[in-house]
Amino acid sequence: MTLKINIIYCLFFLITLSSAIKISIGNNNNDDDGDYYTASVLEFSPSLIYSEKDIISNLKAFEYYANLASKNGSQIIVFPEYGIASGNFNTRDSILPYLEYIPDPKASNEPIIPCRNIEFKNRTILETLSCIAKQNNIVVVADMGDIQPCTNSSSTNDCPSDGRFQFNTLVAFSEAGELIARYHKSHLYNEPFFNPSPTPDPITFTTSFNVTFGMLICFDIMFGQPQTDLIQQYNIKNLVYATEWVNVNYAYAREIQQSWSRLNGANILAANIGMASFFSGSGIYSNGNVLNSFVNPTMKPMTQLLTAKVPKDPSQANIADKQQHSNHHHYQNNIVNELIRSPTSINLTMVPFEPNCQTDAPPITVTADNNGLHCQFTYSSPHMASGASSIPLFSLIAYSGNFNDFFNAQICAVSICSGSTADTCMNNVFDSSIYFDSVSIQGNFESGYHIAPTITTVPIANYFGDYKSGSNAITVSNITNPFLGVGLFSIEWD
Numbered sequence: 218m219t220l221k222i223n224i225i226y227c228l229f230f231l232i233t234l235s236s237a238i239k240i241s242i243g244n245n246n247n248d249d250d251g252d253y254y255t256a257s258v259l260e261f262s263p264s265l266i267y268s269e270k271d272i273i274s275n276l277k278a279f280e281y282y283a284n285l286a287s288k289n290g291s292q293i294i295v296f297p298e299y300g301i302a303s304g305n306f307n308t309r310d311s312i313l314p315y316l317e318y319i320p321d322p323k324a325s326n327e328p329i330i331p332c333r334n335i336e337f338k339n340r341t342i343l344e345t346l347s348c349i350a351k352q353n354n355i356v357v358v359a360d361m362g363d364i365q366p367c368t369n370s371s372s373t374n375d376c377p378s379d380g381r382f383q384f385n386t387l388v389a390f391s392e393a394g395e396l397i398a399r400y401h402k403s404h405l406y407n408e409p410f411f412n413p414s415p416t417p418d419p420i421t422f423t424t425s426f427n428v429t430f431g432m433l434i435c436f437d438i439m440f441g442q443p444q445t446d447l448i449q450q451y452n453i454k455n456l457v458y459a460t461e462w463v464n465v466n467y468a469y470a471r472e473i474q475q476s477w478s479r480l481n482g483a484n485i486l487a488a489n490i491g492m493a494s495f496f497s498g499s500g501i502y503s504n505g506n507v508l509n510s511f512v513n514p515t516m517k518p519m520t521q522l523l524t525a526k527v528p529k530d531p532s533q534a535n536i537a538d539k540q541q542h543s544n545h546h547h548y549q550n551n552i553v554n555e556l557i558r559s560p561t562s563i564n565l566t567m568v569p570f571e572p573n574c575q576t577d578a579p580p581i582t583v584t585a586d587n588n589g590l591h592c593q594f595t596y597s598s599p600h601m602a603s604g605a606s607s608i609p610l611f612s613l614i615a616y617s618g619n620f621n622d623f624f625n626a627q628i629c630a631v632s633i634c635s636g637s638t639a640d641t642c643m644n645n646v647f648d649s650s651i652y653f654d655s656v657s658i659q660g661n662f663e664s665g666y667h668i669a670p671t672i673t674t675v676p677i678a679n680y681f682g683d684y685k686s687g688s689n690a691i692t693v694s695n696i697t698n699p700f701l702g703v704g705l706f707s708i709e710w711d
């Protein structure tokens with residue numbers, strides 16, 4: 218069957234926020250032996266912005282969590298995209314009062330320290346972030362809006378007609394409150410009030426604990442630049458990543474973060490906005506291993522601080538393969554399996570199937586085809602958890618084509634359905650009672666496509682095995698966690 222499916226990424230909805238605050242601390246440890254650092258990310262549910270006082274309220278929450286993280290030994294904290302400004306805007310003018318002119322630290326001879334600095338008297342966000350970093354002796358990474366006045370010149374005519382660039386911007390402050398990095402988002406997703414960086418600019422900063430971080434925001438993680446420069450030219454092994462990622466069942470936030478970590482043999486500190494299940498999923502990952510993570514499967518906004526001890530060199534991580542972190546929460550009565558509706562869509566092919574759970578059944582293969590892409594999923598020995606009743610429906614999807622004018626994509630993915638009919642097969646699902654011994658998925662992907670494999674289990678774990686970057690097939694064996702899905706999401710890179 219062919220279905221037209223609605224999808225959405227990195228977009229924001231206006232939803233009523235009532236903040237439930239939860240805190241969980243992972244393996245925190247401050248005995249810095251030089252090979253590790255301690256990092257925190259905050260999944261944060263911001264106040265929507267109606268006036269300056271809502272900005273202040275979000276910054277107050279940042280201060281609270283930076284303090285908590287620092288007291289628990291963290292040396293760096295990452296806050297999510299739109300964590301300060303939220304997403305309550307439609308036009309360039311409506312966001313204008315909350316933008317601040319951010320100087321370029323690379324172009325300054327003097328250190329820029331906005332905290333209690335008269336020059337920053339009317340730049341509340343910069344001043345407050347700087348003070349939070351300084352007072353709590355912690356590196357602060359946060360997302361805010363930058364305004365850069367511009368004019369056309371003989372050499373460029375890219376200045377917007379209102380005479381200002383407005384950038385979605387990730388800033389980093391040292392423990393001394395010094396602005397040490399400013400990154401402009403390169404790949405916007407339905408953000409008409411911002412300009413993309415005129416050219417994707419690889420930005421890095423090095424901390425006092427001698428780790429060099431690259432910076433990306435949300436949708437940037439899907440594109441070739443600036444990440445290829447960060448990895449190949451700057452040899453980045455650590456990434457700070459602020460996001461407002463909308464979950465779809467073939468590309469959940471955490472699984473995309475984990476996949477990036479594994480593909481690049483790198484650490485990623487990923488902070489997602491905490492606005493209910495369709496915007497949730499944050500974590501700290503090292504070479505595909507999940508050091509700490511969180512996803513909120515409910516409709517209630519939540520805030521969650523995550524902390525982990527991170528090996529500076531991810532290849533040196535002495536972490537047992539398939540390590541699972543035990544930070545899985547059960548929300549049996551609250552889980553919503555939500556169909557994401559949006560103005561955008563892709564025309565994919567979906568093949569629903571019910572796994573054959575007979576013992577001794579040989580491996581079974583399901584196929585789906587779309588515009589020349591042939592996807593093949595093979596599974597063996599599924600069985601239900603004891604006490605679970607009906608066998609869930611799954612679906613295999615195939616898609617090859619343009620992805621909402623952003624890029625060309627080819628996708629093969631299998632996901633559990635939330636109900637017993639095919640119209641529930643694109644819903645987000647966060648719990649499962651079915652196990653598979655092994656699964657494999659493959660497709661005849663075209664060359665030039667960058668493939669991100671994802672494996673979704675409860676809880677999330679490292680099942681990449683010996684997957685080789687670029688391979689158009691992944692086999693996952695000896696799965697000991699309940700299974701939600703596996704996919705290969707590929708994008709054509711220049």
Ligand SMILES: *[C@@H]1O[C@H](CO)[C@@H](O)[C@H](O)[C@H]1NC(C)=O
Pocket residue numbers: 339
């Ligand atoms: C901020 O202060 C600078 C210089 O003190 C001034 O030029 C600018 O107009 C002020 N901006 C706002 C938004 O008040």
Ligand SMILES: *[C@@H]1O[C@H](CO)[C@@H](O)[C@H](O)[C@H]1NC(C)=O
Pocket residue numbers: 367368369374375376377378379380381
């Ligand atoms: C700069 O030039 C572009 C292209 O001609 C034009 O659309 C834009 O309005 C100009 N910007 C300003 C500030 O005049």
Ligand SMILES: *[C@@H]1O[C@H](CO)[C@@H](O)[C@H](O)[C@H]1NC(C)=O
Pocket residue numbers: 427
């Ligand atoms: C900082 O780390 C680099 C490797 O990333 C290493 O070569 C260098 O010696 C370290 N510097 C200090 C002061 O530890």
Ligand SMILES: *[C@@H]1O[C@H](CO)[C@@H](O)[C@H](O)[C@H]1NC(C)=O
Pocket residue numbers: 219221564
């Ligand atoms: C979706 O695909 C089907 C089958 O390939 C085709 O009949 C239909 O016209 C397509 N719809 C759109 C909106 O492209």
Ligand SMILES: *[C@@H]1O[C@H](CO)[C@@H](O)[C@H](O)[C@H]1NC(C)=O
Pocket residue numbers: 682694695
């Ligand atoms: C799976 O488990 C079996 C039995 O414990 C073991 O022999 C095999 O090597 C494992 N395979 C992988 C890929 O880990």
Ligand SMILES: CC(=O)N[C@H]1CO[C@H](CO)[C@@H](O)[C@@H]1O
Pocket residue numbers: 242245285288289
């Ligand atoms: C292990 C540890 O130090 N945990 C602390 C984290 O911060 C909170 C708030 O300060 C403390 O209550 C915990 O004891």
